[in-house]
Amino acid sequence: MSLVTPDFGLLFWMVVIFGLVFFLLAKFGFPVITDMVDKRSAKIAQSLKDADEIEARMASWKAEQAQMLEATRKEQSLMLREATETKARIVADAKAQAQAEADKILSDAKARIEAEKESALRDVRKEIALLSVQVAEKVLRHELSDESSQRAFIDQLVDETSQAQMRS
Amino acid sequence: MILQFIISLLLWPMAEENYFSQSFAKNQFSSTFASPAPDEGAEAGEAEIDVGEIIFEHIGDEYEWHITEWKGKPVAIPLPCIVIEDGVHVFTLHHAAENGYTLNENGKLVNAATGKRPIDLSITKNVLALIMSSLLLLVVVLLTARWYRRHDAMKEAPTGLAAAMEPLVMMVHEMARENIGEDYRKFSPYLCMVFLWILLNNFLGIMPFFPGGANLTGNIAITLVLALFTFFIVNLNGTKHYYKEIFDPDVPVFLKPVMPVIEVFSAFMKPISLTIRLFANMLAGHIMILSMVCIIFIMAKYGPLLSGSMTVVSVLFGVFLDALECLVSFIQAYVFTTLSCIYIGLARAKEE
Numbered sequence: 359m360s361l362v363t364p365d366f367g368l369l370f371w372m373v374v375i376f377g378l379v380f381f382l383l384a385k386f387g388f389p390v391i392t393d394m395v396d397k398r399s400a401k402i403a404q405s406l407k408d409a410d411e412i413e414a415r416m417a418s419w420k421a422e423q424a425q426m427l428e429a430t431r432k433e434q435s436l437m438l439r440e441a442t443e444t445k446a447r448i449v450a451d452a453k454a455q456a457q458a459e460a461d462k463i464l465s466d467a468k469a470r471i472e473a474e475k476e477s478a479l480r481d482v483r484k485e486i487a488l489l490s491v492q493v494a495e496k497v498l499r500h501e502l503s504d505e506s507s508q509r510a511f512i513d514q515l516v517d518e519t520s521q522a523q524m525r526s
Numbered sequence: 527m528i529l530q531f532i533i534s535l536l537l538w539p540m541a542e543e544n545y546f547s548q549s550f551a552k553n554q555f556s557s558t559f560a561s562p563a564p565d566e567g568a569e570a571g572e573a574e575i576d577v578g579e580i581i582f583e584h585i586g587d588e589y590e591w592h593i594t595e596w597k598g599k600p601v602a603i604p605l606p607c608i609v610i611e612d613g614v615h616v617f618t619l620h621h622a623a624e625n626g627y628t629l630n631e632n633g634k635l636v637n638a639a640t641g642k643r644p645i646d647l648s649i650t651k652n653v654l655a656l657i658m659s660s661l662l663l664l665v666v667v668l669l670t671a672r673w674y675r676r677h678d679a680m681k682e683a684p685t686g687l688a689a690a691m692e693p694l695v696m697m698v699h700e701m702a703r704e705n706i707g708e709d710y711r712k713f714s715p716y717l718c719m720v721f722l723w724i725l726l727n728n729f730l731g732i733m734p735f736f737p738g739g740a741n742l743t744g745n746i747a748i749t750l751v752l753a754l755f756t757f758f759i760v761n762l763n764g765t766k767h768y769y770k771e772i773f774d775p776d777v778p779v780f781l782k783p784v785m786p787v788i789e790v791f792s793a794f795m796k797p798i799s800l801t802i803r804l805f806a807n808m809l810a811g812h813i814m815i816l817s818m819v820c821i822i823f824i825m826a827k828y829g830p831l832l833s834g835s836m837t838v839v840s841v842l843f844g845v846f847l848d849a850l851e852c853l854v855s856f857i858q859a860y861v862f863t864t865l866s867c868i869y870i871g872l873a874r875a876k877e878e
Contacts, residue, residue, distance in 0.1 A: 366646060388695060397680065
């Protein structure tokens with residue numbers, strides 16, 4: 359029966375010793391350990407969360423970077439195309455302008471040639487008229503050198519004039 | 527049978543040289559271990575084995591710490607007997623008679639004249655074991671705490687003792703956090719203390735030699751005190767809701783007078799179940815291991831064949847039981863702590 363009847367002495371010492379050790383450890387032992395470990399756990403949790411956040415931020419950065427790269431590439435190709443187009447246009451423009459210029463020069467030249475020709479013709483005509491007058495003068499002078507012919511001519515002129523007066 | 531024979535043949539030379547030898551000399555399957563044997567020389571008494579006495583000696587309490595026998599003389603640590611009866615008497619067991627005390631049939635000190643039990647505060651084997659294991663726990667935990675004081679736990683991982691103790695302490699701390707409400711920090715030291723104390727003493731109890739070997743957690747006084755600590759912590763920290771659940775639970779009217787009786791009964795049953803569970807489990811474990819060891823000595827007189835084969839069997843079973851006891855030591859410490867934790871959690875329940 360002694361197995362199941364608690365012994366008073368042992369009860370007493372157990373209460374005293376266990377109580378004492380419990381008091382000491384509850385004051386100087388366990389809280390120190392658990393507080394520190396709890397703090398560390400909190401720190402680890404925080405660090406993990408931070409790491410996650412940083413990772414997410416990195417991922418977004420990476421996405422952003424990729425996007426930027428993509429945009430840049432697009433812009434680059436756009437610019438290239440534009441440049442090619444501009445080049446083509448400039449060349450075409452230049453060609454057109456050159457053509458126009460050439461045309462203009464040609465037409466100017468033509469016009470001047472025409473004008474030169476005209477004036478030359480006019481001069482020629484004037485010269486011819488002058489020459490013909492001179493020739494006529496000379497011819498007349500030669501023909502009217504003698505008296506009879508002068509008379510004949512005057513008569514003729516008078517006839518003609520009188521005829522013209524009569525008719526009018 | 528053939529196997530047994532081979533095993534016993536193998537064990538023969540070994541057995542012949544040690545303490546079985548004189549039993550072999552008798553060489554018969556004669557008497558049971560309880561029956562008196564013929565007195566043959568000085569050591570003949572050793573052949574008689576009272577298993578009950580051996581087991582009770584190991585699981586019980588003593589006024590001196592009997593460690594071993596050396597050349598026929600017991601080697602024991604004498605311990606002070608402290609008795610309060612008309613003043614305080616301090617003496618060792620050898621001088622009990624001079625002080626007017628003797629041992630009764632249960633091995634307890636009684637007044638030789640009146641036969642009454644005095645107030646006995648003796649430092650018995652269990653009390654010495656209690657002091658030593660408590661000091662060990664104190665030193666271990668304070669050293670662990672010192673590591674955390676001296677080091678920055680944020681920057682370095684614990685090493686040595688701290689690394690070993692941290693998982694145990696934090697396991698209980700987490701258990702407290704999960705089962706008790708927000709003020710679990712108030713109770714976590716108690717639960718850590720109970721867990722480590724029971725665990726340490728369970729393991730010291732399995733240890734077959736000094737300073738282990740005292741059956742502390744298999745002693746009902748010890749487990750009773752532990753359970754009472756839990757009981758008082760639970761009931762002194764009970765919330766209004768907890769006491770309402772006991773004395774005025776939400777039940778149909780016809781159950782109103784019955785429920786408080788049941789609830790109060792259950793409140794008192796909790797520490798009792800805690801007491802008995804730990805006590806009985808550890809005690810049973812000790813008895814089983816001791817029985818296994820005793821089989822070797824009981825079988826010694828039945829000749830080489832039987833005793834040899836049974837030695838093998840009992841050693842195998844002993845190893846198995848020792849391993850099992852290691853597991854049980856942990857489980858029982860864990861169960862006691864978990865239940866204490868749950869009881870505290872129930873007492874800290876808040877109105878939903």
